[in-house]
Amino acid sequence: MRSRPRRSPVTELAENPLLEGLRARRTPEPCALTIFGASGDLTQRKLLPALYALAFRRLLPEQFAVVGVARTEMSTDEFRERMRQAVGDHARDEFRQDVWDELAAGMRYIGTDFADEGGEEHVANCLNEVDGERGTGGNRVYYLAVPPSAIETIVVQMGRRRATGGWTRVIVEKPFGHDLESARRLNEVIRAYFDESEIFRIDHYLGKETVQNMLVLRFANGIFEPIWNRQFIDHVQITVAESLGIEGRADYYEHAGAIRDIFQNHLLQLAALTAMEPPIDFTAESVRNEKVKVLRAMHTPGPKHVVRGQYGPGFIDGDDVPGYREEEGVAPDSQTETYVAAKLFVDNWRWADTPFYIRTGKRLPRRETTIAIEFKRAPHPPFDVDSEDGLRPNVLLVHIQPDEGVSLAIGAKVPGQGLQIRTVHMDFLYGGAFRVGLPEAYERLILDCLLGDATLFTRADEVEEQWAVVDAMVAPWKRDRPHFPNYAAGTWGPRAAEELLHRDGRSWRRH
Numbered sequence: 071m072r073s074r075p076r077r078s079p080v081t082e083l084a085e086n087p088l089l090e091g092l093r094a095r096r097t098p099e100p101c102a103l104t105i106f107g108a109s110g111d112l113t114q115r116k117l118l119p120a121l122y123a124l125a126f127r128r129l130l131p132e133q134f135a136v137v138g139v140a141r142t143e144m145s146t147d148e149f150r151e152r153m154r155q156a157v158g159d160h161a162r163d164e165f166r167q168d169v170w171d172e173l174a175a176g177m178r179y180i181g182t183d184f185a186d187e188g189g190e191e192h193v194a195n196c197l198n199e200v201d202g203e204r205g206t207g208g209n210r211v212y213y214l215a216v217p218p219s220a221i222e223t224i225v226v227q228m229g230r231r232r233a234t235g236g237w238t239r240v241i242v243e244k245p246f247g248h249d250l251e252s253a254r255r256l257n258e259v260i261r262a263y264f265d266e267s268e269i270f271r272i273d274h275y276l277g278k279e280t281v282q283n284m285l286v287l288r289f290a291n292g293i294f295e296p297i298w299n300r301q302f303i304d305h306v307q308i309t310v311a312e313s314l315g316i317e318g319r320a321d322y323y324e325h326a327g328a329i330r331d332i333f334q335n336h337l338l339q340l341a342a343l344t345a346m347e348p349p350i351d352f353t354a355e356s357v358r359n360e361k362v363k364v365l366r367a368m369h370t371p372g373p374k375h376v377v378r379g380q381y382g383p384g385f386i387d388g389d390d391v392p393g394y395r396e397e398e399g400v401a402p403d404s405q406t407e408t409y410v411a412a413k414l415f416v417d418n419w420r421w422a423d424t425p426f427y428i429r430t431g432k433r434l435p436r437r438e439t440t441i442a443i444e445f446k447r448a449p450h451p452p453f454d455v456d457s458e459d460g461l462r463p464n465v466l467l468v469h470i471q472p473d474e475g476v477s478l479a480i481g482a483k484v485p486g487q488g489l490q491i492r493t494v495h496m497d498f499l500y501g502g503a504f505r506v507g508l509p510e511a512y513e514r515l516i517l518d519c520l521l522g523d524a525t526l527f528t529r530a531d532e533v534e535e536q537w538a539v540v541d542a543m544v545a546p547w548k549r550d551r552p553h554f555p556n557y558a559a560g561t562w563g564p565r566a567a568e569e570l571l572h573r574d575g576r577s578w579r580r581h
């Protein structure tokens with residue numbers, strides 16, 4: 071199905087990858103954005119700063135409104151004040167009163183419990199008023215920044231009231247369900263009221279410039295694709311490391327753990343982008359068709375190849391930090407994992423027998439997200455090499471964050487007499503090459519949704535395939551009790567994670 075004219079983010083990004091690219095795009099139609107869960111952390115730390123950044127660049131429609139909905143009682147003025155504070159604390163741009171005034175003028179707040187009968191009525195009335203006052207034309211975006219248990223009620227109630235004359239889209243935050251079964255059920259409920267083209271399941275990693283650059287790197291350059299396969303690549307390592315702990319989110323994290331918080335979504339998406347076949351074009355359907363195919367082919371070869379961990383007390387940057395079980399709100403005997411590493415295979419012609427080692431953890435030594443493509447060694451180096459280092463394989467390293475960029479590790483001759491070889495890096499750094507700040511992922515994704523472009527959002531079948539991979543990994547976890555904690559905060563995870571690679575004669579990269 072090709073409902074919209076072809077647009078090519080590859081060309082767009084390659085030629086004009088940052089702000090200019092965003093500016094060159096269309097402005098969305100008038101609309102009202104309703105945020106459910108508006109008193110939460112995500113709204114303050116990500117959503118409002120992103121809306122402010124869009125307003126700052128004049129990328130929002132003139133007729134625009136933001137309606138915050140949450141259980142906390144507060145007035146619209148109090149909500150505005152909180153959001154102004156959030157913008158002051160978290161926005162990437164300077165605070166400009168005129169930009170803020172324009173955005174704040176379209177803000178409303180409704181304190182209501184959506185489970186109550188009257189909740190939906192309040193929201194609907196407010197949106198009708200907003201249409202009159204702001205000229206938003208009945209166009210609606212519902213942003214569900216609420217736990218999965220609250221999604222269903224909101225979807226059913228807002229879904230029933232579709233006759234506004236405008237379009238309606240719904241953005242669903244992760245976690246999308248808790249396992250395959252609950253995700254399927256959620257998909258069914260949402261699809262009973264919304265068409266797939268109106269559903270935007272968010273995975274904010276897809277909004278990151280450097281993640282999109284993975285597509286550009288692979289499909290806009292002729293040199294990588296011929297060697298992007300099992301014949302030339304020895305293995306792939308994907309790391310999402312965080313030095314942060316759970317940041318007071320015990321309620322959520324105790325149920326999610328690292329596997330549902332990061333592995334099921336961000337990590338599997340990075341793996342899918344690395345492994346997918348070239349799409350025939352860059353429409354939402356073509357890109358997502360290819361990702362689904364590769365996710366369907368992904369699996370771990372068995373429980374021995376999955377490692378989970380939980381951090382104990384330790385040091386980060388020289389400071390004492392508590393263990394996971396000592397964090398506020400965490401059960402003293404919690405079995406929740408804060409670290410997962412796994413070996414995955416992708417059973418297709420391109421990747422058969424090529425391991426993808428992927429890992430994520432909290433309280434690791436530093437924040438770092440990378441995709442490392444390690445190539446096979448040169449078949450027969452004709453040198454009499456006197457340095458071990460000289461024999462290291464080539465690695466293409468995609469730095470997603472921080473220090474965004476790409477680097478290629480190659481062997482080079484050390485100047486001087488004799489023949490010593492050392493690994494050096496050819497580096498491309500975003501900051502140096504483009505000299506503009508990178509937009510936040512949420513800016514790109516909110517704007518795409520307002521424009522109706524779902525390319526960077528997860529489709530129903532994609533999210534279900536991701537759960538299928540995870541369900542198979544966690545099934546054996548129900549049968550045993552792990553010995554937690556099994557790594558100290560500030561270290562690179564449990565020893566078993568090292569062994570996972572050592573067994574294959576490999577080791578994790580220390581960047």
Ligand code: BG6
Binds near residue numbers: 312314331
């Ligand atoms: C979120 C997780 O999805 O991603 C958090 O819920 C995590 O636990 C965050 O800290 C990491 O995102 P980023 O963009 O900082 O890498």
